[in-house]
């Protein structure tokens with residue numbers, strides 16, 4: 001009994017010390033009242049005091065003694081998250097996006113953006129089978145190997161085989177074997193060739209020579225450009 005009272009004392013003082021949490025007048029003024037309520041409401045050393053409505057005060061009508069697991073569940077059931085203009089409890093969001101409550105809570109506590117917290121794949125999902133899926137010009141043929149994350153054998157529309165990291169495919173970073181970039185580069189190069197040739201004129205303004213590039217003109221005429 002004495003031990004119980006000591007524990008109750010520490011629970012009580014800990015709560016007093018917490019900022020922003022209101023404790024009802026009755027308990028604030030009388031530790032005896034708090035003790036009496038606790039003992040008649042199933043107090044045990046193994047339980048902790050929990051507020052039924054987490055936004056409410058510490059008061060006889062809003063408190064109960066629960067196990068840590070129950071307290072954690074209550075906390076998640078009472079934690080509201082607004083995403084895309086809709087507000088739901090953390091538990092409901094987790095259920096809707098098929099993610100563990102604990103995982104979602106951990107992500108939110110780490111300060112993740114809500115969209116990312118709800119949609120970022122867990123390790124397990126990252127290893128989901130991508131065989132046959134098309135990403136840009138690449139089609140996944142089979143799993144190549146796993147090294148921290150999955151790498152996939154892909155075939156490009158141009159016929160080239162490449163091993164690409166799964167996250168690069170699903171994240172839209174890699175869309176070809178590299179042929180898209182090559183095509184872009186050659187298009188730019190071709191564009192350069194179509195530029196007006198450099199012309200050499202005589203003192204009357206008559207064209208006497210044409211050169212495809214400043215370098216060619218420089219080489220032919222000996223004049224630095």
Ligand SMILES: [Zn+2]
Nearest residue numbers: 156158177179
């Ligand atoms: Zn290609």
